[in-house]
Amino acid sequence: MAYGDSHPPANVKHNPHVVGSRHLTTTGGDYDTSYPLEVRKYIRTYGLVPPTVETFETQAQRCLKILELKQTPIEKYQYLVHLRATNVHLFYRLLSQNVKELTPLIYTPTVGEACQRWSELYTQPEGMYLSHSDKGNLHGIVQNWPHNVEITVVTDGSRILGLGDLGINGMGIPVGKLALYTACAGIRPEATLPLTVDLGTGNKALREDPLYMGSRIPKVTPEEEREFLDELMAALTERWPGIVIQFEDWKNPFPSLERYKDTYAMFNDDVQGTGAVIVGGFINAVKAAGIPIRDHRAVFLGAGSAGVGVAKQIVEFFMKEGLTEDEARQKFWFVDSNGLVTSDRGDKLADHKVYFQRTDNSGKQIQSLARLIDYVRPTILMGLSTIGGAFNAEILGKMAKLNEHPIIFPLSNPSSKSECTFEEAVAGTNGKCIFASGSPFPSLEWDGQSLTPGQGNNMYVFPGIGLGAILCRSVNITQDMIYASAESLSISLNAQERADGWLYPDIRRIREVSVEVAIGVIRAAQKNSVDRELNLRNLSDAELREYVQQRMYDPFDEGKKILHELNEIVGNGHANGANGHANGMRAAL
C-alpha cells in the first residue's frame, strides 16, 4: 500500500487563497479580525467575520478575558490549543507578549495534566503518530506531512515529565516543546513537527482504557525499538535532509543517543539540554555561594537520565575550573530508589550510573537522604527523582545548618513532583537558599524582601540549540555545542538580574537569550567543523547576531508581512486578475 510519495502529497491543499495570479502565504488565521476589509474581500472572508477591523491590543484583550473566564488551567490550555489551531499568528503574538503568564499553561505544569487526560480531551490532530505496526512503511508515511520541516521533537511517551509512562498521550510534550521553539527561538510554526512513536506502553491501565488511541500492546523490546528508530531516522532525514531531531521524555534515552549522535543532527533534551541549563544556572549559583569549587559536594536525589546528564555536565564545568576528572567525579553522591549508588550495593547498576558509583563507603549502605546529608555534608542538593516533597523541612534545615547559602535545586516536573516548593525552600533554610526549580513558582516576600525563584528548565537552552543547529546546518550536535549553550546562558544575565542575584535571565527575555545561545552553538559547531553554512564563519559576532535575528519568525512581522503582501496585490491591480475573485466579490457587495 502506498502511504504517500509526493512533496507535498497531491491530496493536501495548502494556502488555498489565490488572488489574481498570486498565492497568499497564510498558515492559519484567515479569519483574523485584524485583516483590513480589502483583504477580507480578496480572500473571501468578507462577511464571515464581524465587521470591525481590530488592533492586536483589542484582540489580546479579548483573548486574555476569555482565559480569565476559564476556571481551571486545563480549560485555559484547551482554549490556547483552539486559538493556535484557528489563528496561529495571533496565538504566538499573545504568547510572546505574555510568555511568563502563558508558558505554565502550554508547558509545565499544565501540559502534564493535558497528557494525563489526552485520551479524554483529544479534539484534533497536532502532529504525527507512527506505530510499530507501520514499520517498513515509515518512508512513505512521513510524506503525508504537508509542510517542510526544520525540527522535530520525538517521544515514545514512556517517561512524560515525572508522570511515568503515558504512551501516545505524551504527544502534549512534543507539541508544547515545539510551541516554545516558535515562541522562544523564532522557528516558523509550520517548520516544526511534533512526533510520537507508538511503540506500545507499559501502562496497563491505559491499554485497558476504552478511550486510549494508541496500540494496546506492551512496550516493544529494545531490539524492536532500535530497528524501528533506525528506519525512522533514515526516513526523516531522507524527506528533510537538514532536519534537527530532538529526543524527549524517553524512559531509557541512552541507547538512541549513543547510536545516532554521530550520524544525525540529533540530541537528547533530558540528558543534554537539562545538563546544559543546570550548568548555566549552576555557574552563577557557585559564584553566589562564595565557596571555592574544590570545596563543593553534591547530593543528587535521582540517578536517571536527567540526574546523570546534569552531573556529567557539571563534571565538565569543574574540569574547566581546574579539577581533574577524578576529582570532579568524586564530588557527587547519587541516591536512587535503592539508596546510595555504590559499587557494592548488591544489585546490578544500570550502565549510566556506573560512572558515579561510590567506592569509598566502606561497606556502609546509606538508605535515607537525611543520613546521607549528615555523612556527605553537601553544599549542593539536586532533585531529579520525581518524588514530590522529598526535600522536607528536616532535609532543608540540615542544608541550612551546614551552609551559609545552600544550593537547592528541586528540578522534577511538573510542580506536583517538585522535591520542594520555593516557599518551603525559603522557609526551611530561613531565606538562605540559592534556588532553582524545574517548574515555575511565584515570587514571595521574606523578611521585607521580594525573592524570585530561578526556573532551571531546559526551555532556556533547547530552543537556542535547535535554532543554532538549523541556521548553521550542522551535521551533528556535538558535546561542545551543548556546553556552549550552557556558557552562553550563564553570561546572558543583564546587569539588573546580576545585581538581584538571579541565576537565570527573566523569562520575558527568552528570545534574546535564545539568540545568544544560538550564537554560542554556531561558533562551537564551526570549531568542530560540523557546520555546513560556511558563510557564517566569516561573520563577526555582531553580524552573526543580526543574521540570527533576521531569520527568526516574528508573529508581529508575520501579520504585517501578510497584510503587506495582500495590499501589494491589491495595489498592483491584481484585483481584476485571472480568476476574477475581486470582480465576483465586488459584485456580491
Ligand SMILES: NC(=O)C1=CN([C@@H]2O[C@H](COP(=O)(O)OP(=O)(O)OC[C@H]3O[C@@H](n4cnc5c(N)ncnc54)[C@H](OP(=O)(O)O)[C@@H]3O)[C@@H](O)[C@H]2O)C=CC1
Ligand atoms: N528541570 C528540567 O529541565 C528537567 C526536569 N526533569 C525531571 O526530572 C525528573 C527525572 O527525570 P529522568 O531522570 O529523565 O527520569 P528517570 O526515570 O530516568 O529517573 C528518575 C530517578 O529517580 C529515582 N527515584 C525514583 N524514586 C525514588 C525514590 N523514592 N528515592 C530516590 N530516588 C528515586 C529513580 O531511581 P531508579 O534509577 O532506581 O529507578 C531514577 O534514578 C522528572 O520529574 C523530569 O520531569 C527532566 C528533564 C529536564
Ligand SMILES: CC(=O)C(=O)O
Ligand atoms: C523539562 C523536561 O524536559 C522534563 O521535565 O522532562
Ligand SMILES: [Mg+2]
Ligand atoms: Mg523532558
